[in-house]
Structures are given as structure tokens and as C-alpha cells.
Amino acid sequence: MLSGTSIQEDAAALKAIAEWLNRQTGIFYPERKLDTLKHKLFKVCLDNRMSLHELHDLLQNGNGNTGGLALQIVAAASTNHTAFFREDIWGSFREEILPDALNRNGRVRIWSAAASSGEEAYTIAMVAAELIGATEAGRRLAILGTDISFRTLKTAEDAVYPKDRLKNIPESYVQRYFTRLPGREEVRINDCLRSMCLFRRLNLKKRPYPFKNRFGIIFCRNVLYYFAQEERERIVNALYDFAEPGGWLIVSVTESLGSMKTRWKRVAGKTGIYRKL
Numbered sequence: 001m002l003s004g005t006s007i008q009e010d011a012a013a014l015k016a017i018a019e020w021l022n023r024q025t026g027i028f029y030p031e032r033k034l035d036t037l038k039h040k041l042f043k044v045c046l047d048n049r050m051s052l053h054e055l056h057d058l059l060q061n062g063n064g065n066t067g068g069l070a071l072q073i074v075a076a077a078s079t080n081h082t083a084f085f086r087e088d089i090w091g092s093f094r095e096e097i098l099p100d101a102l103n104r105n106g107r108v109r110i111w112s113a114a115a116s117s118g119e120e121a122y123t124i125a126m127v128a129a130e131l132i133g134a135t136e137a138g139r140r141l142a143i144l145g146t147d148i149s150f151r152t153l154k155t156a157e158d159a160v161y162p163k164d165r166l167k168n169i170p171e172s173y174v175q176r177y178f179t180r181l182p183g184r185e186e187v188r189i190n191d192c193l194r195s196m197c198l199f200r201r202l203n204l205k206k207r208p209y210p211f212k213n214r215f216g217i218i219f220c221r222n223v224l225y226y227f228a229q230e231e232r233e234r235i236v237n238a239l240y241d242f243a244e245p246g247g248w249l250i251v252s253v254t255e256s257l258g259s260m261k262t263r264w265k266r267v268a269g270k271t272g273i274y275r276k277l
């Protein structure tokens with residue numbers, strides 16, 4: 001790539017980086033997708049003025065000085081795309097899932113397990129504030145957003161988004177829950193929602209997860225496809241252990257637990273919604 005390493009050396013390094021990525025994070029690039037990974041790593045190579053071969057060398061033999069590089073590789077290899085009110089599950093969340101969790105518990109713990117830049121966690125907070133009022137929601141809900149990427153978690157904590165991200169959000173919600181930042185094409189989430197949400201780094205592949213208490217509702221959407229089948233199954237079952245009896249799991253409408261050995265029960269007539277019954 002940038003220096004004089006051969007095509008074969010770079011191809012071998014790419015494969016080795018893919019294996020490293022899979023071991024460290026569970027993110028899985030099969031052979032047929034290695035070209036995609038190569039494209040994603042191109043900027044890391046440029047920024048560090050290294051070939052893929054050199055990148056892999058440093059990753060292996062960096063004597064512990066590779067933390068920054070490792071984070072750059074993980075950030076480049078993962079897709080952080082997300083959105084407020086992403087996918088068609090919010091009607092079920094408002095009408096069935098959240099009311100059930102509120103009925104079962106005085107305080108409802110909700111986990112957004114691949115939170116990216118926080119849009120999912122803040123959507124949960126918005127729906128809850130609309131359902132029971134922002135003050136009551138602040139008193140009764142604790143929303144934890146976790147992700148492997150520090151960069152996206154920083155955005156989640158800052159809670160500042162470009163204005164064009166508001167397009168899925170009803171105007172009345174925008175009025176209530178966002179503040180326009182003067183002179184900028186950006187908005188900030190209001191404190192009434194921010195105070196319900198906490199963001200922390202967590203690698204879904206590193207278990208056991210460090211929680212003392214269980215969750216009433218777990219969102220784990222658009223991340224399972226990163227992992228190979230066995231790893232998906234392990235993650236989904238680890239989530240099960242951290243759900244309360246009667247608790248809910250919400251995966252993406254495009255992901256299914258159908259072929260997995262798991263005790264999660266699919267909710268009849270709903271796509272992507274499961275329960276611990």
C-alpha cells in the first residue's frame with residue numbers, strides 16, 4: 001500500500017488483521033468481505049503512513065503501545081450508522097413493552113447494548129417522556145447506552161447532532177426535547193432526556209458483563225450481524241442472563257434469533273421482539 005510491501009504480504013496482513021478483529025471484538029469479516037475491510041482500513045494506513053503489513057506488525061509486536069492504533073482499526077472496521085426512531089418498533093415499545101415494564105417495576109432499567117452515538121437511547125427517553133411525562137420518566141427510568149467505540153460514545157454524551165438528523169422526529173417532539181444551537185446547523189438534546197441516559201464503553205464479546213442488576217428491556221439492534229453465528233448465540237444468551245424474568249429483548253427487524261439455541265421466546269406477530277418468560 002504506502003511502502004514497499006508486496007501484494008501477497010498485504011493480503012496476508014489483511015487476513016491476520018481480520019482474525020485479530022474477530023478475536024478482540026467479535027466483528028467478523030468473512031473471506032468474501034476482506035476487500036470491504038481493506039477499503040475501511042485505507043484511511044488508518046494513510047493516517048499512520050503505514051502499509052497493511054506494517055499495521056499488522058505493530059499490532060502484534062507493539063509492546064503494549066498499540067492501544068491508539070487498535071482503537072482506530074476497530075472504529076474503521078465497524079459501522080456506526082444509527083438514527084432517531086430507527087425501524088418500525090416504536091409503536092410496540094410505547095404501547096406494550098414500556099407499559100409492561102413500568103407495571104412490573106417502580107424503576108425500569110433499559111440497556112441499549114450497541115448504542116453508537118446515542119440516538120437509540122434518546123429515542124427511548126423521548127417515548128417514555130411522552131408516555132408518562134418527563135419528570136416521572138426521569139424518576140423511573142435508567143437508560144444505559146454501551147458501545148465498543150469511544151468516539152461514538154463521546155457524541156452520545158455530548159448529545160449534539162446535525163439538524164438533518166431530526167427528519168424522523170415529530171415536530172412537537174423537536175420543540176420539547178431539542179435546543180437549536182445559535183449560529184450552528186446543530187441541535188442539543190435537552191437535559192430532561194440527557195439526565196435519564198448514561199453511556200459507558202462495553203465490548204459485547206468480553207463476558208461476563210460487569211452489571212450487578214438486571215434489565216427490564218434490552219435493545220441489541222444492528223450489531224449481531226457483525227458476529228459469527230456461535231458468537232451471536234453466546235451474546236444473545238448472555239443478554240438473557242441479564243434480563244429480568246418477564247423482560248424484553250429487541251433486536252433489529254432484519255435480525256432473527258430463529259436459528260439460535262436460546263431461551264428467548266419470540267413475541268407472536270412481532271418482528272425482532274423477544275421475551276424472557
Ligand SMILES: C[S@@+](CC[C@H](N)C(=O)[O-])C[C@H]1O[C@@H](n2cnc3c(N)ncnc32)[C@H](O)[C@@H]1O
Pocket residue numbers: 025026027078079080081082083086113114115116117120146147148149152202203204205220221222223226
Ligand atoms: C450499526 S450501529 C447500531 C446502532 C443502534 N443499535 C441502531 O440500531 O441504530 C452498530 C454499533 O455496534 C458497535 N459494536 C460493534 N462491535 C461491538 C462490540 N463487540 N461490542 C459493543 N459494540 C459493538 C459499533 O461500534 C456500532 O456503534
